[in-house]
Amino acid sequence: MDPDLSKLDGFLNEVDVDGYLIEADGDAADQRYLSGFTAPDPFVTLYTGETHLLVSALEYGRAKRTARAETVERHADYDHRSNVAEYGSHEGKYRTLAAFFDAHGAGSVAVPADFPIGTADGLRRCDVAVQADIDGVLGEIRARKHAEEVEHIRAAQRANESAMARAEKLLAAAETVDGTLSLDDEPLTAERVKREIEIELLRNDCALDETIVACGADAADPHDRGSGPLRPDEAIIVDIFPCSKETGYYADMTRTFCVGEPSDTIERWYDLTLEAQTAALDAIEAGVSASDVHDAVCDVYEAAGLPTLRADETTETGFIHTTGHGVGLDIHEYPRISEEPIELEAGNVVTVEPGLYDPAVGGVRIEDLVVVTEDGHENLTEYPKALAVESR
Incomplete structure (x- = not known):
């Protein structure tokens, strides 16, 4: 099934952001719907008109085969190990995510209302603008x-x-x-x-x-x-x-x-x-x-x-x-x-x-x-x- 995401495109234009970001495991309904992928641990889906996934090395092969996404990439593609070594596990993660967003032209993102606050704050420190989608646009699309x-x-x-x-x-x-x-x-x-x-x-x-x-x-x-x-x-x-x-x-x-x-x-x-x-x-x-x-x-x-x-x-x-x-x-x-x-x-x-x-x-x-x-x-x-x- 290829979902109709025209309403999501309209939402991104309305709130003037570059993309929609989800960080959650595959049990989260919005994550599964947008990515077409499931995994037991959290992974990242970025929608910018196209769907981009950032996953661990463990999930990379399966995601490449089964995800409904234009691109699937690994943390290693954005020097994640070096980022963690230099900045620590949390800040290194945010640096990796910011580089992933930059590669896909997303300097600003909307996120679900229950998005992890630690990740949101970390991305803002990396100059990525983050705003909450309090109305739940994906929930309305899924309905x-x-x-x-x-x-x-x-x-x-x-x-x-x-x-x-x-x-x-x-x-x-x-x-x-x-x-x-x-x-x-x-x-x-x-x-x-x-x-x-x-x-x-x-x-x-x-x-x-x-x-x-x-x-x-x-x-x-x-x-x-x-x-x-x-x-x-x-x-x-x-x-x-x-x-x-x-x-x-x-x-x-x-x-x-x-x-x-x-x-x-x-x-x-x-x-x-x-x-x-x-x-x-x-x-x-x-x-x-x-x-x-x-x-x-x-x-x-x-x-x-x-x-x-x-x-x-x-x-x-x-x-x-x-x-x-x-x-x-x-x-x-x-x-x-x-x-x-x-x-x-x-x-x-x-x-x-x-x-x-x-x-x-x-x-x-x-x-x-x-x-x-x-x-x-x-x-x-x-x-x-x-x-x-x-x-x-």
Whole structure:
């Protein structure tokens, strides 16, 4: 994939700098997107209308073969060893970088807002002007996905659904013993379900650092990862957000399950949340404000007499988060589906995940992953929505 960087060119002209600089490892989404390269240690990407990489000798051969860059160079090409010997490791590094910039006509650069301050200060001492890109132009560029990126996300979502099916199968096979769920004569714990989710994802070349399997009061905290034995008759939130080991693209999906008989409140909350999600999905299309999508969710909940942050920014129960977020090389990226009036564009990939929470009741959340289109959306999520678990 060759990204369209015309917006980055326009940004450089607007702020009157020669280039855009990233110093980060390949896990940083902007770095991977701009360079087309990954490495476990930080390396330098300079964009001046063309993309130039400066890497260690260790990464040089692989970067020459695989990076999406016009030039790939080594520290040794800029007398790095001599610079370190004369100026020390830190100042020598900055001298090497300054020489690299000079070779590519970059006396001034813009950098991401989270750029290392030590490097920025060191470059300024070498007469390189550095200014922060506080608006995140690359994040905005990455938000509009190419068809190839959408396919990468779709593939990660299929793996995600396989893992969700594994989790639901465990729940469906469980029995109630002394007030908790049991499987194969052992307690069915959140940790056990999460382990099986991770194993299933690995079978599909995906991985994740953590996932959410939260039951009862744990599920009332949207980001509580969940722990301990799972219980019947209570809502169990399963939120899985894996990353493809090959492409680096994420997927994201949440389902809420109940083994046994849910309370009337949980059933009502589930139906309302499904209604709220449908209202949000119906509102999505290119040109619509993300705030209108968020409002569609709040309208449903508030009409039912339930609290939202829109109505009361201090509420600790009810709908206590935004409606969604962008997904791509980061699990949370631009645009957010919130009160902020951001215009959605065709190619945005966003979650739609309304939910309700109260420690006295538990929590319910339903999350799909969709691509914004000119006249609506394409839902990348095929997994069914049902509160009662089903054998799969």
